[in-house]
Amino acid sequence: xxxxxxxxxxxxxxxxxxxxxxxxxxxxxxxxxxxxxxxxxxxxxxxxxxxxxxxxxxxxxxxxxxxxxxxxxxxxxxxxxxxxxxxxxxxxxxxxxxxxxxxxxxxxxxxxxxxxxxxxxxxxxxxxxxxxxxxxxxxxxxxxxxxxxxxxxxxxxxxxxxxxxxxxxxxxxxxxxxxxxxxxxxxxxxxxxxxxxxxxxxxxxxxxxxxxxxxxxxxxxxxxxxxxxxxxxxxxxxxxxxxxxxxxxxxxxxxxxxxxxxxxxxxxxxxxxxxxxxxxxxxxxxxxxxxxxxxxxxxxxxxxxxxxxxxxxxxxxxxxxxxxxxxxxxxxxxxxxxxxxxxxxxxxxxxxxxxxxxxxxxxxxxxxxxxxxxxxxxxxxxxxxxxxxxxxxxxxxxxxxxxxxxxxxxxxxxxxxxxxxxxxxxxxxxxxxxxxxxxx
Amino acid sequence: xxxxxxxxxxxxxxxxxxxxxxxxxxxxxxxxxxxxxxxxxxxxxxxxxxxxxxxxxxxxxxxxxxxxxxxxxxxxxxxxxxxxxxxxxxxxxxxxxxxxxxxxxxxxxxxxxxxxxxxxxxxxxxxxxxxxxxxxxxxxxxxxxxxxxxxxxxxxxxxxxxxxxxxxxxxxxxxxxxxxxxxxxxxxxxxxxxxxxxxxxxxxxxxxxxxxxxxxxxxxxxxxxxxxxxxxxxxxxxxxxxxxxxxxxxxxxxxxxxxxxxxxxxxxxxxxxxxxxxxxxxxxxxxxxxxxxxxxxxxxxxxxxxxxxxxxxxxxxxxxxxxxxxxxxxxxxxxxxxxxxxxxxxxxxxxxxxxxxxxxxxxxxxxxxxxxxxxxxxxxxxxxxxxxxxxxxxxxxxxxxxxxxxxxxxxxxxxxxxxxxxxx
Numbered sequence: 001x002x003x004x005x006x007x008x009x010x011x012x013x014x015x016x017x018x019x020x021x022x023x024x025x026x027x028x029x030x031x032x033x034x035x036x037x038x039x040x041x042x043x044x045x046x047x048x049x050x051x052x053x054x055x056x057x058x059x060x061x062x063x064x065x066x067x068x069x070x071x072x073x074x075x076x077x078x079x080x081x082x083x084x085x086x087x088x089x090x091x092x093x094x095x096x097x098x099x100x101x102x103x104x105x106x107x108x109x110x111x112x113x114x115x116x117x118x119x120x121x122x123x124x125x126x127x128x129x130x131x132x133x134x135x136x137x138x139x140x141x142x143x144x145x146x147x148x149x150x151x152x153x154x155x156x157x158x159x160x161x162x163x164x165x166x167x168x169x170x171x172x173x174x175x176x177x178x179x180x181x182x183x184x185x186x187x188x189x190x191x192x193x194x195x196x197x198x199x200x201x202x203x204x205x206x207x208x209x210x211x212x213x214x215x216x217x218x219x220x221x222x223x224x225x226x227x228x229x230x231x232x233x234x235x236x237x238x239x240x241x242x243x244x245x246x247x248x249x250x251x252x253x254x255x256x257x258x259x260x261x262x263x264x265x266x267x268x269x270x271x272x273x274x275x276x277x278x279x280x281x282x283x284x285x286x287x288x289x290x291x292x293x294x295x296x297x298x299x300x301x302x303x304x305x306x307x308x309x310x311x312x313x314x315x316x317x318x319x320x321x322x323x324x325x326x327x328x329x330x331x332x333x334x335x336x337x338x339x340x341x342x343x344x345x346x347x348x349x350x351x352x353x354x355x356x357x358x359x360x361x362x363x364x365x366x367x368x369x370x371x372x373x374x375x376x377x378x379x380x381x382x383x384x385x386x387x388x389x390x391x392x393x394x395x396x397x398x399x400x401x402x403x404x405x406x407x408x409x410x411x412x413x414x415x416x417x418x419x420x421x422x423x424x425x426x427x428x429x430x431x432x433x434x435x436x437x438x439x440x
Numbered sequence: 441x442x443x444x445x446x447x448x449x450x451x452x453x454x455x456x457x458x459x460x461x462x463x464x465x466x467x468x469x470x471x472x473x474x475x476x477x478x479x480x481x482x483x484x485x486x487x488x489x490x491x492x493x494x495x496x497x498x499x500x501x502x503x504x505x506x507x508x509x510x511x512x513x514x515x516x517x518x519x520x521x522x523x524x525x526x527x528x529x530x531x532x533x534x535x536x537x538x539x540x541x542x543x544x545x546x547x548x549x550x551x552x553x554x555x556x557x558x559x560x561x562x563x564x565x566x567x568x569x570x571x572x573x574x575x576x577x578x579x580x581x582x583x584x585x586x587x588x589x590x591x592x593x594x595x596x597x598x599x600x601x602x603x604x605x606x607x608x609x610x611x612x613x614x615x616x617x618x619x620x621x622x623x624x625x626x627x628x629x630x631x632x633x634x635x636x637x638x639x640x641x642x643x644x645x646x647x648x649x650x651x652x653x654x655x656x657x658x659x660x661x662x663x664x665x666x667x668x669x670x671x672x673x674x675x676x677x678x679x680x681x682x683x684x685x686x687x688x689x690x691x692x693x694x695x696x697x698x699x700x701x702x703x704x705x706x707x708x709x710x711x712x713x714x715x716x717x718x719x720x721x722x723x724x725x726x727x728x729x730x731x732x733x734x735x736x737x738x739x740x741x742x743x744x745x746x747x748x749x750x751x752x753x754x755x756x757x758x759x760x761x762x763x764x765x766x767x768x769x770x771x772x773x774x775x776x777x778x779x780x781x782x783x784x785x786x787x788x789x790x791x792x793x794x795x796x797x798x799x800x801x802x803x804x805x806x807x808x809x810x811x812x813x814x815x816x817x818x819x820x821x822x823x824x825x826x827x828x829x830x831x832x833x834x835x836x837x838x839x840x841x842x843x844x845x846x847x848x849x850x851x852x853x854x855x856x857x858x859x860x861x862x863x864x
Contacts, residue, residue, distance in 0.1 A: 034507040037834050040790030046812055062507070096812075101787040102835055 002270070002367035003246060006263045007291025013262045016289035020085070020181045020315070021111055029115040033061040035099060036107045043096035044109060049418075050077035050426045054093055054109055061116055070120035071127040073113055078152045079145055079425045081121060081191050082174050084114035085182045087422050088278075090311040121190060126197040131158035136439045139164065139222040141209050144172020145421045146412025147228030148195050149428030150435075155200035157436045162222070163201060166208040172230055172412075174421065176255045179282040181289070183258075210381030219385075219407055224435045227388070227395065227403070227410040228428060231375035231419070237274070241332035242371075246339030250275070250283040250372035257286055265290060268368030272342045273297040273321075274329055275372030277307030283370045284321040295321045296364055300328040300347055301355060328357065332369065341365050377414045392416070401431035409435060442746035443753045444739060446480065448719030449612040449637035449697045451570045453480035453543035456754055457710065457738050460701050460722035461485050461547035461573060461616070464732070466521060468531035472538070477732035478739060481543025483614075483640070483722060486520035486575045487528055489550045489560065494519045494581075502649035502659040502669060513675035514725045515649045517660060517667055519581045520549055525563070533567040543720070544568075545614060549575040549587050552597060554604045561609040571611050574601060576627070577618035577643020579670050589643070592618035595630035602634025612637040614699060617683075619676075620646050624683040628693045638697035639687065640722065642680045644670025673725040677703030681716060685765045688717035705729075707741030714754060715761035773856055774848035777825035777841040779804070779818045785838035788814040792829035792839060800828050 008016070024032065036058040044054040052073050060069035073080035089095075089110040097106030120127065136159045140147045143165035151161040169175050174188040196203070207213055209229065218225045234249045236242060246268065256265055271292040273284040276299035284297045297316060299306055302325050306313065316323060327344035334340055342364050345357040377394050379387065388403035388410065389396045395410040397403055403410050411427025413419050446456040458481035459465050459474055466485040474482060488494060496518055504513030521528055536544045546569045550556040564572060575582075576592030583590040591597045598615060605613045615631035617624065619642040631639050646668050648658045658666030680702025687693045700713030701722040710721045726734055751757045781792065781804075793806040793816050803822035808814050830839040853859050 031508045037789045037791065039788075040794035041806065041808070041814065042790070043788060043812065043814070098787040098789045 003266045003268045005266060007267045010263050013290065017181050017184070017262065017286075019184050020179075023118060024108075024111050024115045029061055029112060032108055032112055033058050036062075037098060039098055043098065044093040047092045047096045048076075049092070049420065049422045050080075050083075050429065052076045052080065052113075057116060058107065058109070058112055061112060066116055066119040067123075067125065067127065069116035073116060074120075074127065076429075077422065077425050078149050078195055078429075079174070079191060079421060080113055081117040081194075082145070082178075082183070082188065083422045083425065084110050084117055085187075086174075086178050088309050088311070088420070091309050092422070121194060124194075124197075126194065128152075128156050128198055130155055130198060130200055133160070134158040134439065136160065136223040137162065138224045138226065138435060139218040140226045140228060141213075141215075141218070142166075142172065142228035142230055142412070143170035143192070143203055144228055144230050144412060144424065145174060146230075146424035146428040146431075147172070147226065148192065149425040150226045150228065150409075150411065150432045151201045151428075152195045152198060153429050153432030154435060155198050157432065159200070159223075159436070159439070161201045163203040164207040164209065164213055164218075165203055165205050168205055170203055170205075172228075172424075176258055177251060178258075178421075179254070179286060180257050180262075181286070208381065210384055215382055215385035215387065215408070217385075219405070223407070223439055225408045226401075226428070226431050226435065227408065227414060228412045228424070229377065229381070229410075229414040230424075231377055231413045232381075233376045233378040234371070235374040235376060237329055237332070237371060237373065239329060239332050241334040241339070244332060244334035244339045245337055246334075246367050247332065247369045248371070250279050250370040251375060253370060254279070254283055254286070257290075262290065266368075267291050268366070269293045270365045271295045271368040271370070272364050272366040273370045273372055274342070275299065275370075275374070276301065276305070277372060277374065278309075278312055279375075280370075280372035281308045281312045281316045281321075283372055284316050285319045287368070287370070288319050288321055292368070296324055297321055298324045298327045298329070298342075298344055298364070300326070301349075302326060327362065328355070330357075330361065333363075339366055339369055342369055375413075397427075399430075400434035401427050402434060407438070442743050442751055444480075444743060444746075446720050446754055448699060449571065449614065451481070451543050451545065451612055451720075452541075453720065454541055455480035455739050455742075456714065456718075456720045457735060458482055458543055458545070458699070458720055458722045459727060459732075460724040461545075461575065462724040462728075463516075463518065464724060464727045467523065467528075468535050471531075471535050474727075474732045474735075475535070475539045475542050478735040479542070479732065481545065481570075481720070483545040483547050483573050484528065484532055484569075486547040486549045486578070487525055487560065487564070488520050489556060490525045490563075493522045493524055496522050497662045499660040499662065504649050504673070504675060511673055511725065511729050513647075513649060513671060514673035514728070515644065515647045515660075515669035515671045517580050517662075517669040520547075520575070520578070529563060529567050532564075532569055536568045536570075543570050545571045545573050547573045547575050547616070549578065549582060552586055552591055552601060557601060557604045558608045561605060561611075565609055565611060569611065571614055571637070572605065572609065573614040573616050573640055574605060575616050575643070576601070577616045577641075579618060579620050579644055579646050580668060589618040589620055592616075592627055592643070593621055595626045598627050598630040599634040602631050602636045606635035614638045614640050616643055616701075617641040618643045619679060619683055624686050625690045625693065628687040628690065628696065632693050632696050636696065638699055638719070639693075640699040640701055641687070642676070642683055642702045644672045645676055645679065647671030672703065673729075674703040674705050674709075677709060681712060684713060684718060685716045685762065688759065688762050689765055707738045707745065710738060711742060711745060711757075712761075714758050716765070717759040717762055719754075719758065769853050771852060772850045773853065774846065774851045776844040776846055778820050778823040778844060779825070779827075779829050780840050780842045781816055781818055781829075782838050782840070783815060785835050786816065787835055787838075789834060790814060790816070791832045791834070792816055795828055795832050800824075800826055804829060 057072040094106040331343040409431040412424035461483040578588030582588035700718030
């Protein structure tokens with residue numbers, strides 16, 4: 001059997017899917033916090049999309065004020081718990097830590113952030129209080145990082161919030177899309193519970209925009225609307241046999257990893273992943289952890305051009321994934337409707353910087369192929385209503401996350417900007433502050 | 441290889457590192473382990489009168505931890521030896537016999553009457569020890585019984601007891617001084633007047649190292665209560681160095697040998713005490729923190745440093761820093777330095793700016809370019825040369841204090857125009 005379930009024992013799979021980084025213990029956290037210089041006008045704060053007072057929370061860890069540290073984090077980033085493990089800290093806060101210069105090793109800000117937030121969550125404490133009821137009611141579309149961040153801040157400011165979520169669970173990509181080894185132990189669900197703990201937020205599950213609700217109606221019924229739709233469409237290769245058995249969208253499979261029994265998932269022997277972003281890394285690493293024998297990740301450009309950070313590339317490599325570059329897919333070969341191989345053409349960059357094929361091909365045997373070549377925002381659900389202006393496939397917003405419609409804000413992956421959890425959280429926060437001003 | 445041998449008040453040892461009178465020197469077992477490790481000498485834990493020994497409490501120690509480091513400061517509420525006098529005396533004799541080249545000094549503390557001192561000295565002499573050290577410093581417990589610091593805080597008592605000891609023994613007499621006084625020169629002078637052969641300082645400082653905020657009691661806690669204890673460890677070293685220097689440059693005591701004590705952790709700490717005139721140094725906290733094996737680096741490090749400086753013996757640099765310790769009034773008010781920041785070394789932490797801006801002279805300007813690169817510039821006219829920025833900078837040699845060649849002559853406060861008493 002080329003594709004089969006339970007290639008590895010349950011115990012081995014569990015062992016493979018433990019946390020990428022074990023949580024720091026108290027002693028480690030104290031020692032690491034002591035390394036922080038408590039910089040003034042710290043570069044790490046500038047590098048954090050949500051502007052967390054990083055030296056401030058680390059100093060609170062040093063003093064043993066762990067709930068205070070967590071509150072400092074969460075007051076800027078209500079999903080500070082998730083971001084602690086999924087943020088690409090190597091190109092955000094930790095990249096600019098001054099200790100890189102003096103000691104070639106940054107303070108491990110992400111792990112300290114997890115230490116502080118875990119401490120608070122373990123006590124199920126909600127550190128924030130709601131302002132007196134404003135009498136205003138806001139609709140939020142999508143219970144992902146952007147939507148929940150917006151909802152929490154609005155609730156803090158005294159507003160009532162109704163969140164419409166198309167899926168049966170809240171959390172968005174935190175629940176359905178992030179790598180399992182970064183989000184163990186139902187952390188996404190626990191975080192949602194924590195966020196809702198402030199009160200004033202109601203989630204209506206399995207309510208899809210364009211089917212069960214429409215933007216026009218929400219704008220009439222509510223004082224303001226926030227759109228946090230995320231990516232809803234997956235890019236295709238445009239090759240024959242894309243529907244063959246064994247060909248998957250990486251995001252769909254990752255969702256199965258997060259939602260289903262790991263030993264029930266089909267795992268190939270020879271696996272090919274196409275793409276160079278973090279999703280490609282996530283699927284390649286996880287299919288390897290599930291027991292695939294040969295996993296090749298093929299990217300059409302060179303390593304430097306990859307969307308995945310160097311650190312993520314290393315995770316793939318240390319997990320036994322072979323990263324191949326300069327190869328663009330040209331054919332999917334199938335026999336009897338089943339995938340058999342993927343063929344690539346070698347590429348190079350010409351003198352004008354364009355990627356061109358060399359005319360030389362190579363073929364990788366494959367019983368499983370994962371497409372991780374990007375996702376996009378699908379504006380179809382807005383088509384039954386007066387829609388916000390869309391530019392380059394995304395909803396256009398200003399610096400306060402306002403759309404072209406007067407009482408509609410948007411944020412997260414459906415708007416322009418980096419597709420990071422932390423960016424989505426910040427969008428939601430900024431939108432909530434703007435909505436609050438608007439409703440005054 | 442330099443010669444580390446030391447001779448102070450007639451006592452010799454192969455190196456200047458002695459273990460101070462404290463738990464590490466409480467019995468033969470410990471002291472022999474210390475000598476095997478290479479310690480030059482010990483001051484045996486303080487002996488009291490014959491009769492029932494003192495009783496100690498549980499627990500006994502408290503610590504000041506800082507930024508993940510244990511025992512930056514340390515205190516104790518332990519008393520003198522709680523073993524029978526004869527047991528200690530027999531062990532002292534046995535150790536001295538087995539280790540004749542090591543300094544064996546015996547610490548003593550008995551009630552403040554001549555007969556008590558006479559009796560103990562007669563018994564101690566029989567051990568073959570090299571010297572006695574009078575414990576006039578212990579700040580807790582024994583002082584409540586009229587001994588230890590209760591004697592050390594009254595110069596007349598120090599003089600009288602020292603005099604009795606000089607009368608009843610030919611052994612060199614070291615007087616161990618308490619820092620829990622306002623002017624260390626007074627007890628040092630009293631010891632000198634009484635005929636002391638040397639002084640040892642500092643003993644521990646009155647302290648409460650911390651308050652347990654759950655049980656609302658000082659640490660260490662004994663059945664829910666605590667008492668002040670004796671503070672020592674690296675945190676007290678500056679106080680010890682200052683007191684040593686006061687005695688070393690006092691006209692009456694400048695030739696009085698000093699055994700330096702107080703937070704010695706590394707060889708360079710010891711070198712500083714010796715540079716201020718000490719003939720030997722005593723260590724306790726560092727040994728209690730790491731064990732006796734620290735002697736290896738103490739000896740080796742001092743030796744290597746002396747070689748690098750061309751010092752062949754302890755005497756070559758002993759007291760070398762004393763002439764440069766002066767009173768504030770003699771400092772040159774025309775001497776100027778200003779901070780200089782090496783931008784190539786700067787890691788952009790901003791600490792120099794914020795501490796100067798908030799707490800000093802607003803002499804370091806912070807700026808940030810469009811790429812977020814931060815730079816810090818000293819405003820020469822505002823800089824008073826206080827050193828604060830240099831001290832907080834985490835990068836060695838990034839900020840240096842540069843002398844300003846102002847061509848002005850030496851001018852101290854005595855001659856300064858702002859001084860109303862000038863020339864008066």
